[in-house]
Amino acid sequence: MEVSPVTGTDPYFSVTLATDIFRDATHDRSLQVAALIGACGHFPTVFKEGGPHFDHPIAEELRHRLTGASVPLWTDDAYDPALAATAIEPFRPRPTAQGGNHG
Numbered sequence: 342m343e344v345s346p347v348t349g350t351d352p353y354f355s356v357t358l359a360t361d362i363f364r365d366a367t368h369d370r371s372l373q374v375a376a377l378i379g380a381c382g383h384f385p386t387v388f389k390e391g392g393p394h395f396d397h398p399i400a401e402e403l404r405h406r407l408t409g410a411s412v413p414l415w416t417d418d419a420y421d422p423a424l425a426a427t428a429i430e431p432f433r434p435r436p437t438a439q440g441g442n443h444g
Contacts, residue, residue: 342372344379346387352394354380377430381422384415403429 343357356376358366366372386392388400404414410428413419 342375342379344376344383346380346383348387348394352387352397352399354383356380374426374430377426378423381415381425381429384422384425385420388415390416 342359342362345355345357347353347355354376356366356379358372362369362372384403388394388397388403394400407414407425407428412424412428413421415425
């Protein structure tokens, strides 16, 4: 999996998947969360202070969500992309029929 920022007028992220996992991407929560973590890893460069997307509404919404969850922003040395991803999209394990947990 490769996650790359695309920064035109509106920033977004392009996810490239290997063909053997592509068919699972629409329902495999682990793949979706991995892609989100990858995108969060690019926040420090995509939404950097003084950059063209720093004040973009998407950046503002992300700052609001992370601040509301008491998660360090990408401008902070303590920023953690995985922690940011769970603040944006909470990880909620659910029991499986086998009695284990499945995310």
